[in-house]
Amino acid sequence: MPELPEVEQVRISLLPHIKGKTICKMEVRLPRIIKHPAVPDFIAGVEGKTVTDVRRKGKYLVMMLDDGHYILAHLRMTGAFLVLPQDCLEPPYAKICFSMTGGMNLWFTDIRTFGTLCLCGADDPWQDEGYTGLGPEPLSPEFTEEYLKKRLKKSHQMVKCFLLDQHKIAGLGNIYADEALALAGIRPTRYTDKLTPKQIRSLYEAANQVIAQGLRNHGTTFRNYQDADGQMGNNKEFLMVYGRKDMPCKKCGAILKQIKVAGRGSVYCPHCQK
Numbered sequence: 001m002p003e004l005p006e007v008e009q010v011r012i013s014l015l016p017h018i019k020g021k022t023i024c025k026m027e028v029r030l031p032r033i034i035k036h037p038a039v040p041d042f043i044a045g046v047e048g049k050t051v052t053d054v055r056r057k058g059k060y061l062v063m064m065l066d067d068g069h070y071i072l073a074h075l076r077m078t079g080a081f082l083v084l085p086q087d088c089l090e091p092p093y094a095k096i097c098f099s100m101t102g103g104m105n106l107w108f109t110d111i112r113t114f115g116t117l118c119l120c121g122a123d124d125p126w127q128d129e130g131y132t133g134l135g136p137e138p139l140s141p142e143f144t145e146e147y148l149k150k151r152l153k154k155s156h157q158m159v160k161c162f163l164l165d166q167h168k169i170a171g172l173g174n175i176y177a178d179e180a181l182a183l184a185g186i187r188p189t190r191y192t193d194k195l196t197p198k199q200i201r202s203l204y205e206a207a208n209q210v211i212a213q214g215l216r217n218h219g220t221t222f223r224n225y226q227d228a229d230g231q232m233g234n235n236k237e238f239l240m241v242y243g244r245k246d247m248p249c250k251k252c253g254a255i256l257k258q259i260k261v262a263g264r265g266s267v268y269c270p271h272c273q274k
């Protein structure tokens with residue numbers, strides 16, 4: 001699933017293709033991708049509108065339109081945006097097509113079809129609860145050590161679950177949560193209110209570091225993730241634990257273990273992570 005660095009890379013790659021371009025026509029092949037409003041209203045709301053900017057918050061992409069509305073996109077498991085010239089064959093798993101001025105098509109493709117698009121803003125009071133309730137994200141001014149400490153102390157849950165909760169910290173998913181815990185030397189099952197001040201500091205620094213590294217490497221591609229130009233991320237080779245079950249720890253050589261936390265596979269080093 002694309003996490004903060006991957007969605008940011010999609011944003012960066014989309015921007016030069018669609019900023020300042022007008023949506024001439026929208027075609028919906030799979031109506032349930034459109035979460036809000038009804039499909040005909042969504043189409044009527046975007047056709048003829050110009051994209052003024054592409055932003056990101058947590059794992060959400062936000063395409064600003066010139067009438068004050070915005071398209072809110074969540075890629076979930078396998079959603080992707082791909083920009084192709086209009087004379088190109090359509091890409092596999094194409095679910096939605098925006099024909100843009102300038103001769104390009106913006107495709108939304110999705111293999112597992114959990115991705116969603118909403119049209120929000122302006123006079124429409126409807127809000128996406130996941131989006132409006134997002135917590136601060138790593139590397140942002142709002143994400144301070146003090147904030148993290150306060151939220152950890154107030155929670156009583158396994159630290160891996162805490163890191164995945166987008167209302168507490170936005171942008172981390174299974175990859176970067178496992179990586180942050182590995183870098184901080186903390187077990188995924190450790191309870192948040194039992195962490196020492198030293199562990200909290202390490203976790204704060206690690207969350208920022210793994211996200212910064214993911215951004216630098218244009219995201220992590222495991223199976224499907226690619227940006228709007230079809231480029232894959234190259235952060236995979238830098239991962240310490242994620243996807244490395246039964247392989248030796250890069251720090252100490254111990255065999256990495258995988259356990260389930262909140263239904264998600266979590267890989268950790270039984271020697272380095274306490």
Ligand SMILES: [Zn+2]
Nearest residue numbers: 249252269272
């Ligand atoms: Zn180790």
